[in-house]
Amino acid sequence: MIDYPLKFYPILKDKIWGGSKLKTLLNKKTESDCLGESWEISSVEDNVSLVSNGVFSDKSLTDLIKVFKGDLLGLSVYQLFGDRFPLLVKFIDAKSDLSVQLHPNDQLAKKRHDSFGKAEMWHVVQADKESKLIIGFNQVVDRKMYEESLRKGTIISLLNFKKIKKGDSFFINTGTIHAIGAGVLIAEIQQTSDITYRVFDWNRRDVNGEERELHTDLALKAINYKTKDHRQLRYDELSSPSNIVSTEYFTTNYIHVNDKVIRSFDGVDSFKIYMCVGGKGTVIINLNEEQISLGETVLIPAICKEVVLEGNGMRLLEVYIDDALL
Numbered sequence: 001m002i003d004y005p006l007k008f009y010p011i012l013k014d015k016i017w018g019g020s021k022l023k024t025l026l027n028k029k030t031e032s033d034c035l036g037e038s039w040e041i042s043s044v045e046d047n048v049s050l051v052s053n054g055v056f057s058d059k060s061l062t063d064l065i066k067v068f069k070g071d072l073l074g075l076s077v078y079q080l081f082g083d084r085f086p087l088l089v090k091f092i093d094a095k096s097d098l099s100v101q102l103h104p105n106d107q108l109a110k111k112r113h114d115s116f117g118k119a120e121m122w123h124v125v126q127a128d129k130e131s132k133l134i135i136g137f138n139q140v141v142d143r144k145m146y147e148e149s150l151r152k153g154t155i156i157s158l159l160n161f162k163k164i165k166k167g168d169s170f171f172i173n174t175g176t177i178h179a180i181g182a183g184v185l186i187a188e189i190q191q192t193s194d195i196t197y198r199v200f201d202w203n204r205r206d207v208n209g210e211e212r213e214l215h216t217d218l219a220l221k222a223i224n225y226k227t228k229d230h231r232q233l234r235y236d237e238l239s240s241p242s243n244i245v246s247t248e249y250f251t252t253n254y255i256h257v258n259d260k261v262i263r264s265f266d267g268v269d270s271f272k273i274y275m276c277v278g279g280k281g282t283v284i285i286n287l288n289e290e291q292i293s294l295g296e297t298v299l300i301p302a303i304c305k306e307v308v309l310e311g312n313g314m315r316l317l318e319v320y321i322d323d324a325l326l
Contacts, residue, residue: 008041041299141158
């Protein structure tokens with residue numbers, strides 16, 4: 001039986017735009033000062049998470065899914081995704097601007113890469129003063145306008161820059177032009193995919209003096225030109241839990257724990273993920289408990305239908321797949 005909160009060793013990724021916040025604010029163990037991403041739960045090929053606690057310590061997430069199937073993922077989730085975990089969750093630190101990019105939808109990603117698409121959600125954990133995100137265009141754009149802006153080097157004039165603060169959340173649908181700006185630390189929840197089309201990289205060069213590859217042609221048919229997608233997600237920080245977003249890909253709730261919160265999942269046939277975005281506390285299932293603090297993540301097997309959360313000022317993102325929306 002798999003009946004305790006699972007923790008995983010974070011998979012750490014140095015990036016040209018990375019910084020030190022994952023180390024200094026989220027306590028990730030590294031000597032690097034260009035750490036850009038901490039993959040918390042992943043089944044991406046060659047980047048599969050390993051359990052760090054309990055009786056399944058050092059077992060891979062994929063191996064656990066093969067053994068426990070619906071007990072871990074939920075029957076309906078397992079029937080749809082098989083032995084592949086459907087979500088990738090990570091923390092991202094942008095010391096400098098990320099490239100302007102987008103991700104293909106499920107149909108295009110399947111055709112081109114035999115992969116899922118990549119719809120994602122951002123939750124701002126910390127942001128320096130005047131930090132911004134790029135989300136969508138600032139006007140309705142067609143392909144001709146877009147291609148002309150690339151030729152002239154004026155794409156920045158078409159982009160929607162959004163000033164942000166700690167606690168802001170956004171849903172980034174497939175096809176949406178976007179970028180994380182300098183000084184932003186976010187929690188990201190996304191479909192399991194590592195497919196990114198980079199269209200502009202601020203004319204910077206890598207450590208070898210080379211410009212990074214752009215995916216201009218691949219992006220042309222993947223971009224959502226018509227819709228200005230500025231979807232800042234609204235939720236109530238004073239209410240717990242408070243829904244942030246519900247999609248066919250994932251549901252995310254915000255939970256502010258003062259003392260104790262009991263979550264019942266009798267009607268939910270899915271695993272649950274808790275990402276700690278503030279404070280610290282305890283996650284308890286079937287009398288098995290695990291401490292969690294800012295920057296840590298736990299996975300709750302689907303077979304566990306009640307979760308007890310205890311803490312004083314702990315703030316969590318609760319993530320699962322609602323089979324009613326599949």
